[in-house]
Amino acid sequence: xxEMRMRDAIREAMREEMLRDERVFLMGEDIGAYGxxxxxxxxxxxxxxxxRVRDTPISESGIVGAGVGAALAGFIPMVEIMTIxxxxxxxxxxxxxxxxxxxxxxxxxxVPLVLRMASGGGSQLGATHSHSLExxxxxxxxxxxxxxxxxxxxxxxxxxxxxxxxxxVFIEHTALYGARGEVPDDPDHLVEFGxxxxxxxxxxxxxxxxxxxxxxxYRAADMLAxxxxxxxxxxDLRTIRPLDMSSVIRxxxxxxxxxxxxxxxxxxxxxxxxxxxxxxxxxDWLDAPVARVAGKDVPMPYNRNLEYAALPSEExxxxxxxxML
Amino acid sequence: xxxxxxxxxxxxxxxxxxxxxWLKAPGDTIERGDIIAEIETDKATVxxxxxxxxxxxxxxxxxGDVVPVGEVxxxxxxxxxEMPEVERHAPAEKPTPRAVAAxxxxxxxxxxxxGSRRVRVSPVARRIAGDAGIDLDEVTxxxxxxxxxxxxxxxxxxxxxxxxxxxxxxxxxxxxxxxxPPADPARVEPLSRMRAAIAxxxxxxxxxxxxxxxxxxxxxxxxxxFRRHVNLVLEDAQRVSVNDLIVRACAVALLSHPKxxxxxxxxxxxxxxxxxxxxxxxxxxxxxxxxxxDLAAKGLPQIAEESTALVERARAxxxxxxxxxxxxxxxxxxxxxxxxVLVGIINAGQAAILGAGSVxxxxxxxxxxxxxxxxMTLALSADHRVSDGxxxxxxxxxxxxxxxxxxxxxx
Numbered sequence: 001x002x003e004m005r006m007r008d009a010i011r012e013a014m015r016e017e018m019l020r021d022e023r024v025f026l027m028g029e030d031i032g033a034y035g036x037x038x039x040x041x042x043x044x045x046x047x048x049x050x051x052r053v054r055d056t057p058i059s060e061s062g063i064v065g066a067g068v069g070a071a072l073a074g075f076i077p078m079v080e081i082m083t084i085x086x087x088x089x090x091x092x093x094x095x096x097x098x099x100x101x102x103x104x105x106x107x108x109x110x111v112p113l114v115l116r117m118a119s120g121g122g123s124q125l126g127a128t129h130s131h132s133l134e135x136x137x138x139x140x141x142x143x144x145x146x147x148x149x150x151x152x153x154x155x156x157x158x159x160x161x162x163x164x165x166x167x168x169v170f171i172e173h174t175a176l177y178g179a180r181g182e183v184p185d186d187p188d189h190l191v192e193f194g195x196x197x198x199x200x201x202x203x204x205x206x207x208x209x210x211x212x213x214x215x216x217x218y219r220a221a222d223m224l225a226x227x228x229x230x231x232x233x234x235x236d237l238r239t240i241r242p243l244d245m246s247s248v249i250r251x252x253x254x255x256x257x258x259x260x261x262x263x264x265x266x267x268x269x270x271x272x273x274x275x276x277x278x279x280x281x282x283x284d285w286l287d288a289p290v291a292r293v294a295g296k297d298v299p300m301p302y303n304r305n306l307e308y309a310a311l312p313s314e315e316x317x318x319x320x321x322x323x324m325l
Numbered sequence: 326x327x328x329x330x331x332x333x334x335x336x337x338x339x340x341x342x343x344x345x346x347w348l349k350a351p352g353d354t355i356e357r358g359d360i361i362a363e364i365e366t367d368k369a370t371v372x373x374x375x376x377x378x379x380x381x382x383x384x385x386x387x388x389g390d391v392v393p394v395g396e397v398x399x400x401x402x403x404x405x406x407e408m409p410e411v412e413r414h415a416p417a418e419k420p421t422p423r424a425v426a427a428x429x430x431x432x433x434x435x436x437x438x439x440g441s442r443r444v445r446v447s448p449v450a451r452r453i454a455g456d457a458g459i460d461l462d463e464v465t466x467x468x469x470x471x472x473x474x475x476x477x478x479x480x481x482x483x484x485x486x487x488x489x490x491x492x493x494x495x496x497x498x499x500x501x502x503x504x505x506p507p508a509d510p511a512r513v514e515p516l517s518r519m520r521a522a523i524a525x526x527x528x529x530x531x532x533x534x535x536x537x538x539x540x541x542x543x544x545x546x547x548x549x550x551f552r553r554h555v556n557l558v559l560e561d562a563q564r565v566s567v568n569d570l571i572v573r574a575c576a577v578a579l580l581s582h583p584k585x586x587x588x589x590x591x592x593x594x595x596x597x598x599x600x601x602x603x604x605x606x607x608x609x610x611x612x613x614x615x616x617x618x619d620l621a622a623k624g625l626p627q628i629a630e631e632s633t634a635l636v637e638r639a640r641a642x643x644x645x646x647x648x649x650x651x652x653x654x655x656x657x658x659x660x661x662x663x664x665x666v667l668v669g670i671i672n673a674g675q676a677a678i679l680g681a682g683s684v685x686x687x688x689x690x691x692x693x694x695x696x697x698x699x700x701m702t703l704a705l706s707a708d709h710r711v712s713d714g715x716x717x718x719x720x721x722x723x724x725x726x727x728x729x730x731x732x733x734x735x736x
Contacts, residue, residue, distance in 0.1 A: 256447075256449045256475055283448050284448045284449060284451075284452040285448070285449045285452075286447060286448045286449055287447040287448075287449045287450060287468075287474050287475045288447060288468070288469075288472075288474070323469060324468075324469070325468070325474075
C-alpha cells in the first residue's frame with residue numbers, strides 16, 4: 001500500500017496499463033506537454049512518447065470520434081475530456097456511436113474506449129462549467145459509468161476500465177483530485193464493476209452516495225454519531241452503471257431508512273432512480289420515505305456563498321435523517 | 326379454476342364494507358353456504374356466505390380493511406392449483422367536498438387535508454405489526470405527522486409481551502392527553518356509520534320521491550280476538566303479534582296491488598316478483614329495517630317465527646346479507662310506544678311504506694250505535710311517481726278489509 005492523491009492514483013493506473021498493453025494510448029486536450037488540466041497525465045509524455053500520449057485540438061466530438069475509430073481498429077484508447085461539461089458537444093459520438101456499435105453490429109465489433117472526464121461544481125467556475133452529469137450517462141444502455149470516491153478505488157476501477165471491451169465513462173470529481181488515500185501497489189489490483197463498497201457501518205440509516213457525495217455522507221455519519229447518537233451505513237456505489245442495488249437493499253432492509261445524496265439536480269436525477277428501486281425492492285422494510293439530498297434546482301451560481309448553498313452539504317444530509325425519525 | 330370472493334352489495338346504497346373478521350382461514354375447505362366472514366356495513370354486521378365451494382386459498386382483504394363493493398376479498402380454488410396474483414386493494418378514501426374544491430382551484434396542488442384522517446404507518450411498521458398481530462389502531466405514532474414507526478410497533482409488542490396477561494392480544498396504547506374542552510359547551514358528535522346511512526337514505530327518499538299520505542282507522546276487534554285464539558294453539562316461538570297480522574295483511578294485499586311492491590327505475594316501474602317486507606327495528610344506536618323474505622306463500626305462524634328471529638338478529642347485529650339488502654315494501658310500527666298515528670318516510674327506492682299506530686280502545690260507530698272498539702290507525706306513504714291517490718286508497722282499504730275480516734289472514 002502507498003498513500004497517494006487521487007490524481008496520482010489515476011496516473012498510476014494509466015501508466016501501469018500502458019506498460020502492460022501496448023495497444024493502450026492516451027489522447028486529449030493539453031494532456032501531453034502540459035500534463036493535463038488536472039495534472040493526471042503529468043510525466044507520461046516523457047515516459048511513453050508522443051505516439052502514445054497525444055495532444056489534440058479543442059474538438060471533443062472529433063477526439064471522441066477518433067477514439068471510437070481507434071477502438072474499432074484494435075487499439076485501447078483513453079480519451080480525456082477536460083471536463084464533463086465539454087462532453088456535451090461529444091454526446092453524439094458517445095451516445096449514438098460508442099455505446100451502440102457493439103449492439104448494432106450484432107456483436108461483430110467492440111469499442112474498448114475509456115473516456116475520462118472531470119465533474120462537479122464548487123470551484124466558482126460558473127453555470128456552464130460546474131455540471132454533474134454522471135446520472136445522464138448512466139441513463140444510456142451500452143455505457144459503463146464509473147464514479148470513484150477514493151484513490152484506491154480510482155486506480156482499481158480505471159485499470160479495470162482498460163480491460164472492458166466496450167465504452168466506459170470514467171468520471172472524476174474535481175474536488176477529489178487532491179484527496180489522499182491508501183492505494184494497493186499490486187499491478188493487478190482491479191476493482192470489479194457493479195460492486196458497491198460499504199465504507200462505514202451503522203444501524204439507523206443508510207446513506208448512499210457516489211463520487212464526491214460519498215464524502216458528504218461520510219461526514220454526515222460523523223455528525224450523526226457525535227451529535228445525535230445515530231449510526232449510519234455509508235454505501236459508496238463506485239459504479240452507477242452497472243448499479244449494485246443489492247448492497248443498498250440489504251442495508252436498507254436492516255436500517256429501514258435511506259438518504260440518497262448526489263451533487264446533480266434532484267429533479268429527474270439519478271438519486272430518484274435509487275429511491276425508486278428501494279421502493280420497489282424494500283417497500284415493506286421502510287420506516288420513512290426515502291429522502292434525496294441533491295443540488296438545488298438552479299444553474300450553478302458563480303457567487304461563492306450561493307454556490308455553496310446550491311450544492312448538497314453534510315448538514316443537509318443530517319437534516320434529512322433527523323426529519324425521518 | 327380460481328373463484329373470486331368479492332365484497333357483496335348488501336343494500337342499494339352500499340358502496341363499501343368493512344371486513345370485520347375472517348371465520349375461515351387459508352387452507353380451509355369451504356362448502357357452498359358456509360359463513361366465511363363477517364362484514365360490517367353502514368347498518369349492521371352481516372355474515373358472508375360462500376356462493377361457491379372450494380378451498381380458501383388466499384385472503385386478500387385483511388381484518389379491518391374497508392373494501393369497495395365488488396373488489397376481491399379472497400380467492401377460492403382447488404387445494405393445489407396456481408393462484409393468480411391479486412392486488413390488495415388500497416383503502417378507499419373519498420374526497421371531501423373541500424378536497425374537491427381545492428383540486429378544482431389548483432389542479433397542481435396536493436390538498437394536504439385529503440385523506441388526512443388516514444392512519445400513517447410506515448411500511449415496515451405495518452409489516453411487523455401484521456406479523457405480530459398488533460392492532461395499529463391501538464398504537465400511537467411517534468414519527469413525523471404522527472406516523473407509526475417501527476419503534477412504536479416494537480414498543481407495543483414489548484408492552485404486550487411484558488405486561489399484558491397471557492392470551493390478551495391488545496396493547497395498552499399511550500393516549501395523548503385529551504384536548505381541553507372547547508369554550509362552546511355544545512357537544513358535536515360525528516355521525517356513526519349507521520346514523521350517516523339513515524341520514525342519507527331519508528334525505529334521498531324525501532328529496533327524490535314525492536310522497537302522498539293516506540290514513541285509515543282499522544277496527545282490530547275481530548283481529549285481536551282471532552290472534553288470541555290462534556295463540557292458544559301455537560307454540561311460543563310462533564306466537565303471533567299485531568305486527569305479524571299487519572305483515573300478513575300487507576303481503577296478501579300487495580299480491581293484488583303490485584304498484585306498491587315496485588321500484589321506479591330509469592326504464593320505468595319495476596314490479597318485483599317476490600314480496601319481501603322490511604320491518605323497522607329500533608336499536609339504541611339507530612334504526613334498521615331487515616326483510617322478511619318471500620312472504621306470498623307464508624302463513625302467520627311462519628311469519629311470526631321468522632319475524633321474532635329477525636328482530637333478535639337485528640338487535641344482535643347479526644343480520645344475514647339477504648335480509649339486510651332485500652325488501653320491496655316496508656312496515657314501520659310504533660304501536661308499542663303508544664303512538665296513535667305514524668306517517669313514515671318511504672324506504673328509499675321502494676314505492677310505499679305503511680305506518681302503524683297502537684291498537685287502542687276508542688269509541689266507534691257500529692251498526693248505528695256508539696260502541697267501544699279496538700282501533701288502529703294505518704298511514705300509507707306512497708311515491709306519487711309510481712301510484713296515484715286512488716290506487717293508494719284501494720290498496721289501503723284492502724289492508725283494512727283483510728284485518729277486519731281475519732279469516733282472510735289465514736288463507
